[in-house]
Amino acid sequence: MKPIQMVDLGSQYLEIKDAIDHKIQEILQSSRFIGGPEVQGLQQELEAYLGVKHVIPCANGTDALQIAMMALGLKPGDEVITASFTYVATAEVIALLGLTPVLVDVDPETFCLDPQQVEAAITPKTKAIVPVHLFGQCAPMKEIMQIANEHELFVIEDTAQAIGADYLYENGTSQKAGTIGHIGCTSFFPSKNLGCYGDGGAIFTNDDILAEKLRIIANHGQTAQYYHDFVGVNSRLDAIQAAVLRCKLPHLDTYNKKRLSVAKQYNEAFAKTDKLRTPSTAGYTSHVFHQYTLQLAGVDRNALKAYLAEHQIPGMIYYPVPLHQQKAYRDARYPDGHFPVSENLAATVFSLPISPNLTEEQQAYSIKHVMAFVG
Numbered sequence: 001m002k003p004i005q006m007v008d009l010g011s012q013y014l015e016i017k018d019a020i021d022h023k024i025q026e027i028l029q030s031s032r033f034i035g036g037p038e039v040q041g042l043q044q045e046l047e048a049y050l051g052v053k054h055v056i057p058c059a060n061g062t063d064a065l066q067i068a069m070m071a072l073g074l075k076p077g078d079e080v081i082t083a084s085f086t087y088v089a090t091a092e093v094i095a096l097l098g099l100t101p102v103l104v105d106v107d108p109e110t111f112c113l114d115p116q117q118v119e120a121a122i123t124p125k126t127k128a129i130v131p132v133h134l135f136g137q138c139a140p141m142k143e144i145m146q147i148a149n150e151h152e153l154f155v156i157e158d159t160a161q162a163i164g165a166d167y168l169y170e171n172g173t174s175q176k177a178g179t180i181g182h183i184g185c186t187s188f189f190p191s192k193n194l195g196c197y198g199d200g201g202a203i204f205t206n207d208d209i210l211a212e213k214l215r216i217i218a219n220h221g222q223t224a225q226y227y228h229d230f231v232g233v234n235s236r237l238d239a240i241q242a243a244v245l246r247c248k249l250p251h252l253d254t255y256n257k258k259r260l261s262v263a264k265q266y267n268e269a270f271a272k273t274d275k276l277r278t279p280s281t282a283g284y285t286s287h288v289f290h291q292y293t294l295q296l297a298g299v300d301r302n303a304l305k306a307y308l309a310e311h312q313i314p315g316m317i318y319y320p321v322p323l324h325q326q327k328a329y330r331d332a333r334y335p336d337g338h339f340p341v342s343e344n345l346a347a348t349v350f351s352l353p354i355s356p357n358l359t360e361e362q363q364a365y366s367i368k369h370v371m372a373f374v375g
């Protein structure tokens, strides 16, 4: 059996090696390393795949969030509401721009923003809401958009973990994650569901004026060559990364389906014990399982991790510390105990290997050892 990895990028590469190697050779020979037809092509193909009017490629997902907040004209003192249980990037750009983060707890079932708590956190200074589609399912966008419209707030979706997921409306229509809010932000970090071979990111919007502003800010605030009308940043996607993403995009739905079937196998196996709470999917969203995250009930997490490691099975804790308990983001408004769901998740979550290339044999082996440990 091949060694198990959290994400098996090597096996995925071998499946598309010819196309990737050919493209990279072509780019080396063309010497068009930044911008050019690959980046343009990716932009158009992503627009078509997502059903969104504008895709603005950039250097990474964190930049995407920062550029989005800059393009919306958010100013120091403006409040931005986001989840207390998530990756650090959102809080980081809020802090860098001198904005005020307003954290709210997440829903214990979906690990995503709880709309009622979002509404309760709104003040006259609130300018934007940043829902994170954590682990691969959508936050409750219909409710979040309703709240945003009522209070005239911007919504920036962080869809770094949910590219390809569908938000499902009652009338049978759907929209892709990241295309519902005013702006959507994603990351193409190698381990994401659509990952390149370095850093990469993109911003989505259906608003023509915002799209223009986002493009300008991502390129040094430049409106014409060497004319800078805005303070911007340097955030480019390079041609090699764009080419890799163009090779993978046609397979994204297949990759996501494979992740879903891995998740279903895990769910079935772990339903047999009440010591493992399997992840639930809300009725309004598909799930692309960026992570397969269990909640442990009466299981020693460190001992489980060590036991699995002894059997060459990796396991990860996404995330061990909620934002309000991170040293860099400690805030008197949010003492320990303030966000009980986030704190409980941080103490009990445990993520198992999941990727399109996890084999049945590898998965059966992992399940066997997890079940042996929990008894």
Ligand SMILES: *Cc1c(COP(=O)(O)O)cnc(C)c1O
Binding pocket: 060, 061, 062, 063, 086, 087, 089, 090, 132, 158, 160, 161, 186, 187, 188, 189, 199, 200, 201
């Ligand atoms: C990965 C990730 C980001 C940041 O993306 P980078 O490309 O690493 O900057 C932001 N938000 C979430 C939820 C992520 O998972």
